[in-house]
Amino acid sequence: MSNPEPAQNLFARPLELPQLLSVQSQAIVSRILVKHPSGSITLFAFDEGQSVEEHTAPFDAMIHVLEGEAEVSIAGEWHLVRAGQAILLPANVPHAIRALKAFKMVLVMLRRPSQ
Numbered sequence: 001m002s003n004p005e006p007a008q009n010l011f012a013r014p015l016e017l018p019q020l021l022s023v024q025s026q027a028i029v030s031r032i033l034v035k036h037p038s039g040s041i042t043l044f045a046f047d048e049g050q051s052v053e054e055h056t057a058p059f060d061a062m063i064h065v066l067e068g069e070a071e072v073s074i075a076g077e078w079h080l081v082r083a084g085q086a087i088l089l090p091a092n093v094p095h096a097i098r099a100l101k102a103f104k105m106v107l108v109m110l111r112r113p114s115q
Helices: none
Strands: 028-036 039-046 051-055 060-067 069-074 077-082 086-089 095-099 103-110
Touching: 060 069, 060 077, 069 086, 069 103, 077 086
Parallel strands: none
Antiparallel strands: 028 039, 039 103, 051 095, 060 086, 060 103, 069 077, 069 095
């Protein structure tokens, strides 16, 4: 289950990000917080064992883990990330993610003006 529309009612107030979406059994759930031509901010909740296969994106990104634990592959090298940690994903470099435990994360994507 995903929410494809940005959450306009969330601006200009404190947010408890982990409470804005729930982990669902055997699923990956997403909620877009901000979407602009210059980039986006999206929340994700992964159930344990869920994954996103290796792919590339034409823009830089950052994953910030809010709860739980996951592994992120960048250029074939796996990195363990836990709650409170972040990892930067360079543009055009293959990356993947897999949930070792149920986890929630924020994905921030930054597009360059020419993208």
